[in-house]
Amino acid sequence: xxxxxxxxxxxxxxxxxxxxxxxxxxxxxxxxxxxxxxxxxxxxxxxxxxxxxxxxxxxxxxxxxxxxxxxxxxxxxxxxxxxxxxxxxxxxxxxxxxxxxxxxxxxxxxxxxxxxxxxxxxxxxxxxxxxxxxxxxxxxxxxxxxxxxxxxxxxxxxxxxxxxxxxxxxxxxxxxxxxxxxxxxxxxxxxxxxxxxxxxxxxxxxxxxxxxxxxxxxxxxxxxxxxxxxxxxxxxxxxxxxxxxxxxxxxxxxxxxxxxxxxxxxxxxxxxxxxxxxxxxxxxxxxxxxxxxxxxxxxxxxxxxxxxxxxxxxxxxxxxxxxxxxxxxxxxxxxxxxxxxxxxxxxxxxxxxxxxxxxxxxxxxxxxxxxxxxxxxxxxxxxxxxxxxxxxxxxxxxxxxxxxxxxxxxxxxxxxxxxxxxxxxxxxxxxxxxxxxxxxxxxxxxxxxxxxxxxxxxxxxxxxxxxxxxxxxxxxxxxxxxxxxxxxxxxxxxxxxxxxxxxxxxxxxxxxxxxxxxxxxxxxxxxxxxxxxxxxxxxxxxxxxxxxxxxxxxxxxxxxxxxxxxxxxxxxxxxxxxxxxxxxxxxxxxxxxxxxxxxxxxxxxxxxxxxxxxxxxxxxxxxxxxxxxxxxxxxxxx
Amino acid sequence: xxxxxxxxxxxxxxxxxxxxxxxxxxxxxxxxxxxxxxxxxxxxxxxxxxxxxxxxxxxxxxxxxxxxxxxxxxxxxxxxxxxxxxxxxxxxxxxxxxxxxxxxxxxxxxxxxxxxxxxxxxxxxxxxxxxxxxxxxxxxxxxxxxxxxxxxxxxxxxxxxxxxxxxxxxxxxxxxxxxxxxxxxxxxxxxxxxxxxxxxxxxxxxxxxxxxxxxxxxxxxxxxxxxxxxxxxxxxxxxxxxxx
Numbered sequence: 001x002x003x004x005x006x007x008x009x010x011x012x013x014x015x016x017x018x019x020x021x022x023x024x025x026x027x028x029x030x031x032x033x034x035x036x037x038x039x040x041x042x043x044x045x046x047x048x049x050x051x052x053x054x055x056x057x058x059x060x061x062x063x064x065x066x067x068x069x070x071x072x073x074x075x076x077x078x079x080x081x082x083x084x085x086x087x088x089x090x091x092x093x094x095x096x097x098x099x100x101x102x103x104x105x106x107x108x109x110x111x112x113x114x115x116x117x118x119x120x121x122x123x124x125x126x127x128x129x130x131x132x133x134x135x136x137x138x139x140x141x142x143x144x145x146x147x148x149x150x151x152x153x154x155x156x157x158x159x160x161x162x163x164x165x166x167x168x169x170x171x172x173x174x175x176x177x178x179x180x181x182x183x184x185x186x187x188x189x190x191x192x193x194x195x196x197x198x199x200x201x202x203x204x205x206x207x208x209x210x211x212x213x214x215x216x217x218x219x220x221x222x223x224x225x226x227x228x229x230x231x232x233x234x235x236x237x238x239x240x241x242x243x244x245x246x247x248x249x250x251x252x253x254x255x256x257x258x259x260x261x262x263x264x265x266x267x268x269x270x271x272x273x274x275x276x277x278x279x280x281x282x283x284x285x286x287x288x289x290x291x292x293x294x295x296x297x298x299x300x301x302x303x304x305x306x307x308x309x310x311x312x313x314x315x316x317x318x319x320x321x322x323x324x325x326x327x328x329x330x331x332x333x334x335x336x337x338x339x340x341x342x343x344x345x346x347x348x349x350x351x352x353x354x355x356x357x358x359x360x361x362x363x364x365x366x367x368x369x370x371x372x373x374x375x376x377x378x379x380x381x382x383x384x385x386x387x388x389x390x391x392x393x394x395x396x397x398x399x400x401x402x403x404x405x406x407x408x409x410x411x412x413x414x415x416x417x418x419x420x421x422x423x424x425x426x427x428x429x430x431x432x433x434x435x436x437x438x439x440x441x442x443x444x445x446x447x448x449x450x451x452x453x454x455x456x457x458x459x460x461x462x463x464x465x466x467x468x469x470x471x472x473x474x475x476x477x478x479x480x481x482x483x484x485x486x487x488x489x490x491x492x493x494x495x496x497x498x499x500x501x502x503x504x505x506x507x508x509x510x511x512x513x514x515x516x517x518x519x520x521x522x523x524x525x526x527x528x529x530x531x532x533x534x535x536x537x538x539x540x541x542x543x544x545x546x547x548x549x550x551x552x553x554x555x556x557x558x559x560x561x562x563x564x565x566x567x568x569x570x571x572x573x574x575x576x577x578x579x580x581x582x583x584x585x586x587x588x589x590x591x592x593x594x595x596x597x598x599x600x601x602x603x604x605x606x607x608x609x610x611x612x613x614x615x616x617x618x619x620x621x622x623x624x625x626x627x628x629x630x631x632x633x634x635x636x637x638x
Numbered sequence: 639x640x641x642x643x644x645x646x647x648x649x650x651x652x653x654x655x656x657x658x659x660x661x662x663x664x665x666x667x668x669x670x671x672x673x674x675x676x677x678x679x680x681x682x683x684x685x686x687x688x689x690x691x692x693x694x695x696x697x698x699x700x701x702x703x704x705x706x707x708x709x710x711x712x713x714x715x716x717x718x719x720x721x722x723x724x725x726x727x728x729x730x731x732x733x734x735x736x737x738x739x740x741x742x743x744x745x746x747x748x749x750x751x752x753x754x755x756x757x758x759x760x761x762x763x764x765x766x767x768x769x770x771x772x773x774x775x776x777x778x779x780x781x782x783x784x785x786x787x788x789x790x791x792x793x794x795x796x797x798x799x800x801x802x803x804x805x806x807x808x809x810x811x812x813x814x815x816x817x818x819x820x821x822x823x824x825x826x827x828x829x830x831x832x833x834x835x836x837x838x839x840x841x842x843x844x845x846x847x848x849x850x851x852x853x854x855x856x857x858x859x860x861x862x863x864x865x866x867x868x869x870x871x872x873x874x875x876x877x878x879x880x881x882x
Contacts, residue, residue, distance in 0.1 A: 048772075051772070052772040055771050055772055066695065066701075067703070067754070067755060068756065068759050070799055071695060071696075071701040071702055071703050071799075073695070073696065073701070075700050076698050076700050076701065085778070087779065123773070123775070126776065126777055126778045127770070127772060127775045128778075129775065129778040129781075129828070130768065130774070130775035130776070130828055131767070131770050131775075131828070132767075132768045132791075132823055132826050132828050132829050134788050134789075134791040134792040134822065134826065135778075135788075136792075137783060137784075137785045137788045137789075138785065140782065141782030141784055141785070142779045142782060143778055143779060159792055159795075160792065162700065162796060165700055165798075166792070166795060169795065173762065173766055173767035173768070174767060174772070176759070176763045177767040177769060179763050180763050180764065180765075186759075188756070240695040240696040240697070241694065241696075241697060242695050274668045275666045275668055275669065277666065277669055277676065277677050278669075278673060279672075279673055279676055280697040283698075384699075384719060384723045384725065385670075385723065385725070386668075387668075387725070387727060450772050451772070451773075454772070499680060499683045499684070501676075543683060543684070545682075545683050545686065545688055545689060546689075550650070551691055551748065551752070553689065554679075554689060
């Protein structure tokens with residue numbers, strides 16, 4: 001049985017991190033090169049972690065499934081990255097950023113962690129600028145910012161609608177510098193298949209070389225998972241199609257507890273599904289809601305083209321329901337409102353599962369050119385995908401699975417419940433509570449990697465300097481490799497009739513229908529049954545062509561879907577357990593009279609931490625959330 | 639839509655390859671090119687045949703994973719699009735489409751339509767960075783950068799590293815790719831201190847990886863899905879001369 005110790009330092013909020021750093025143990029420079037660290041994943045937390053640990057002198061081995069680290073899915077983040085610089089003189093501060101994130105997360109995150117990420121946010125901007133990230137600038141040469149949902153200041157630094165690409169390529173360049181220096185070794189096209197635990201400590205991983213099919217063993221003094229989220233469990237999501245949960249899931253099965261797995265952000269504005277072959281939903285940035293007005297026809301089933309529906313027959317439902325925030329309500333609220341209208345029969349487009357995002361009034365007021373300058377690349381992308389010119393008629397948008405606030409449970413040091421196994425970025429659960437604010441994911445990923453993990457991992461590694469490098473011929477490595485090979489063989493030997501994609505689509509639909517934007521006791525109970533049945537069918541009727549000793553993309557997919565079929569059950573179990581609504585987790589049984597999320601702080605002000613228990617149901621542990629510095633309030637955007 | 643697909647099949651880097659022809663029915667015009675290929679693979683798998691291996695990931699034109707010649711054009715016949723954003727609307731019912739992997743000596747075929755583009759990483763490792771250690775940076779506004787230069791640097795920095803420029807070039811030159819990175823850093827004051835070392839190191843590595851010379855034909859610019867401009871190459875040349 002695990003015991004949870006969040007290791008939050010005592011003292012005032014603003015002194016906790018300083019106090020921690022003052023007391024943390026250090027590793028002498030000469031000893032660092034004797035210590036090996038494995039980093040899995042090269043996104044906006046993995047690449048920063050690997051490069052900064054390399055700079056410190058550790059011997060770092062980095063793994064990613066892509067052909068190059070530069071393609072990690074952080075590359076697709078659009079809107080920006082938050083920091084408390086207060087360059088706009090608009091009253092921003094570390095405290096205000098902290099408070100916005102805590103409130104935005106509907107009071108389900110740890111105060112100390114959130115304060116720390118706000119504290120390091122400014123250094124992230126300084127560092128990225130110094131390594132050549134071209135953030136948008138004012139004419140005077142200083143950096144500029146823009147606003148995002150759920151906040152009252154302008155603190156989001158950006159590079160057009162491609163901020164993720166620019167900061168990721170910045171992090172990739174630092175990684176390259178360390179590869180050249182010889183402190184970092186890069187292993188692309190490797191998929192982690194298992195974690196190796198020796199005497200209770202994470203000491204290595206088993207990976208599959210995706211080109212040759214070879215199984216490799218890699219050892220280290222510590223292992224860092226920076227493997228991102230699990231939004232692709234819905235099959236259709238805004239994520240890259242190969243994003244997956246397998247590394248985190250393997251860690252869970254080796255003893256790393258999973259926290260709040262049901263906390264998934266459904267982004268309100270993506271291009272709606274157009275056909276059954278679609279494999280991906282494309283995000284349309286939240287920033288569009290600055291100028292776009294969201295509406296549906298007032299009449300049910302009105303199939304007229306949008307431009308033919310007169311003003312008085314349009315229902316601007318966000319402006320109607322939320323006069324104070326209007327079209328800029330937070331993501332969870334906007335998503336649920338769209339679903340509500342579509343479910344009631346007011347949706348637009350061929351499927352009825354879409355709402356209009358209309359720029360007519362903004363174009364009339366500001367001119368087409370102004371709108372083009374702000375959103376040109378997004379309008380272009382929308383046209384490429386749909387063939388529709390949004391300068392002339394509204395975009396059609398619908399919510400899509402996007403970001404997972406849940407993830408591996410970590411303590412203040414970002415260590416999981418397995419000693420020596422760290423989880424950073426989206427892979428952990430730590431900072432966003434039950435709903436993430438826009439432009440906070442790049443901040444958290446980069447903050448974890450550059451400015452937090454290097455301190456906390458040294459505190460762990462200091463006593464490890466006497467531990468010699470690990471050989472990979474130990475029984476633990478042998479056993480883990482056998483387990484991985486056995487599973488690959490099992491997947492290949494079923495020789496059924498349905499492909500991994502067939503199963504993934506069906507699982508996605510179950511998750512979307514019952515564990516998506518809104519959840520009910522009945523639906524979740526049904527989902528549990530359906531997932532178990534589907535899993536059983538999977539292991540009887542899966543079809544994987546080809547063999548294990550070659551590049552086999554169907555085999556890769558099959559392994560990932562097999563893990564999703566298990567993770568889905570945990571997500572549903574968690575959603576069933578949390579009989580309250582908070583942030584993105586909306587239990588229909590728990591809502592206010594006007595259909596807003598109703599929290600139950602007396603019973604559920606805790607992090608739900610699930611421990612794997614072999615074939616038995618997972619064991620729930622509770623990490624009580626103590627709010628010493630902020631007051632719990634019901635969120636209101638009316 | 640019904641299509642005839644002639645696709646390059648190759649087991650691995652060592653084996654030879656050949657075109658194979660597939661008939662595919664049920665293609666919808668709103669599918670993307672990679673979704674069309676996914677439909678083909680789904681059909682092949684169900685028939686017990688081997689699917690076509692190809693790289694794709696973000697489906698938003700930003701990760702740079704996808705890339706193949708489509709009827710002779712890198713990323714297909716429509717300007718400014720990656721393969722994943724190329725819609726099947728641009729093709730006709732009954733059309734024959736020829737699909738091949740990038741053809742360039744430094745990009746050996748890994749399998750079918752997948753090539754090894756690690757040569758591009760090696761060029762970046764040689765010098766595509768600014769040597770600032772984490773924690774050493776001054777306040778981000780300590781160095782002012784004109785908006786014009788910063789915007790130009792961004793225009794170069796949008797390169798997705800897909801390799802279409804190399805594939806488009808009759809010499810398999812990587813000059814557009816390298817010049818985009820060199821330009822980004824050359825334009826920013828942060829990149830100036832090691833500008834000389836950077837340009838020499840990256841060019842030396844580019845040459846040692848076996849990329850061809852640039853003869854200013856401009857096919858790279860025409861085919862670049864991110865529309866990186868040829869003047870980056872002029873800037874690269876200037877930076878290179880200045881470095882001696």
